[in-house]
Amino acid sequence: MKVVLIKLGVSVIILWFSLWGLAKLYDFSLLQNCNLKTSYIQKKKIDADVLFEGPCQTLWMVQPAIIKKKTELKTYNLGLTHADFADNYLHLYLYLKHNKAPKFLFLHVSLESMDMNYNMFISHRFSPFIGDAVIDSVVKEFDSNYFKWVSIPFMKYAYYNNAINFDVIQGLKHYFTNRTNPYFADGFEPPFSLNKELNPEKFTQIYVLGYSFAWDGLREKYLRKTIQLAQKYKINVYLYESPILKEALTNVRNRSEIITKIKNIADEYRIKFVQFENMKIADSVKYFISSVSMTKKGSEIFSDSLGNYIKNEIIKQ
């Protein structure tokens, strides 16, 4: 029995150190992966003048190149698919840790972003940063099942390994090929093309008749925290709503109620809530790939409007 215990002990020690070493390798590899925004904003000084944050509507619809052309301000799109306000908050936190504070932060807010049924907090995006008190507190709040394991070596990666392994391999590839630029240098990712399964006619039916969005307290909390964090760094914050296919909104019952609440928050922090939902392109389904996300052409028109807004309404004043 003594031999068994010794062997078990040796196995545990070997595993403990191997997993600790593996976690370090993952930390390193993920940091080398230029395609991960959390890594890219650390490795490369972006120091943008205008920063955009939000979910896929931001990622696919805000083209920094167009805005820069209009405003001559360095612009970066920090949008990520499915990102909720807690995700935005931590991305902003990490950005500010490694870059100078931008002059302007445009934070995407919509009916969907206040409702827990849309977007989410994606814990594994922050796995390499577990150990940082701010990151830990948010991850623990949103994903306690995950957080309770992270003190075991490598478990911060093992738990979501199916979403991380590929990024680690890609990170190693970037390291060995000395790659320093991501696929999308300014953060904008072109939206996917419509395929046969996405029937534009269905976009208008996405919200059933009488649909109500549910205002969520946790979303509000992190919207406020993101604004507060930005204001702490003296960043001018703008909440903005991107165009939504007009027909899709006809079924929504409580739009004005939600918008009023968002406006109240904006007023509370003395910031502007800019709405682009009434742009002309919102009338035409041909500019949309879903009821809330636009085609590349649509995003060009929208980015142009954003550029004009920044140029005429912000810079000139």
Add this chain to the structure above:
Amino acid sequence: MELHPSFFFVFLIVVVTLNYFFSARYRPLFILLASIIFIGYLNLPSLIVVLFFSLINFYLAKNITGKKFKFLAALSLNISAIIFFNFFNSSTQGPEFEFHTAGFNIPHFIVSIGLSFYSLQNIAYITDIYFKRALPQTSILNFFLYNSFFTKVISGPIMSPNEFMAQINSNKPSSEMISSGINRFVIGLLKKMVIADGLYPAVHAIFDSSNNYNGITTLIGVYLFTIQLYFDFSGYTDMALGTAKMLGYNLKENFNLPFRSTSITEFWRRWHISLINWFTNYIYYPIVYYLRAYKKIAVFIGIAATFLVSAIWHGLNFTFLLWAFCFIIYMSFELLTKAIRTNISRRFPPLVNKLFSIFIVFNGVCFSNIFFRSESAIRAFLLMKNILSNFIPANWLSDFVAPLANGGNLMEQFNFLITLLLMSFLLLFERTINKKATALKIDILYISICVMLIMIFGVFNNTERFIYMQF
């Protein structure tokens, strides 16, 4: 309640450690107590059910020898228990039978864990005593332990009373048993977490979505289900046997390289062995013996009855009957064509024969498993139609890889590829891995590699229940 890994690991370490230090006299009592805690933690009503049926069977078996009425009553009680708890359990019930039980589903909280497994044990127990093949147990605590032993209560393996009871008062687990148990447990965990759960998205996409995929995608999904089922159930069995070994018990093997079978008959000697042994001993042999005058016909009837009972045991779903029907045809075909097949096989080299037979058997099993996995017969036939139509997709990435690889982006393709590679490795080197898994000494390298693979590629955040837990 779901079985939390953290609870199970702490529970396992505590129980194995304390069991080692208990004297032989108190060890069975301690394991019984541990089993009660385990079942009670998972589902309290299940604990009451298992103790109730153990008590009833224990007392009914006392003076059952030669008493036909009492024997039939005891038999009926156990069969009724399976019918009541298994048949009205919505997870094993197909849409074809819903009208029978509409509005009469038992509440989910009294769906009993492992009842269909330990009821078979109880039937074996009372039958053996009735036919004087075994003596009734004198200790009610030992009998409770036989039914509720926590390592096998969920999904077996099914043990005969003689096999299990003889081990109850044995000496404390040797260091070899504990080492072997750890080796076995680790490979079970790897099979379940890396392969079975890793294959789940592909199988789920093919069987559970309403999409109709092209032929090759559906066919691969069907193959993957059989492999998933194998790794899921054999992974469970490895963990059950490993845990039991750590406590000083040798449970029955359930699998023996089933995908290397060269006939369906051989397949059923290698797949879910403990259940098939039970059906052979208590259904097939009695029928064949009773009808022995009819020779081959008796065998056909025996096969048919065995598989029909097996289908009904799995649940009240027409798909299970169709699954059983496939095997009745396969085995009858094998029986009728044995001489012809032997003659033909002589014309080919043994290796060609073997590989061809393995291919045919695997495809036959996969075909019948379409019924086993599909939620309805209509869906099963639709999948078969999909296999036969539009076999090669026009766009292999979006039409072939994407449905199997959970959407098909680069990351998902990578995960799917890794799972397939590990699956192939485990299947190809299964014999060598089994030797490592049953070794009597702890192999530090083997354990370290297994744990590392689990940590890197195992599914932690979306683990599926063991497939056989539903039966």
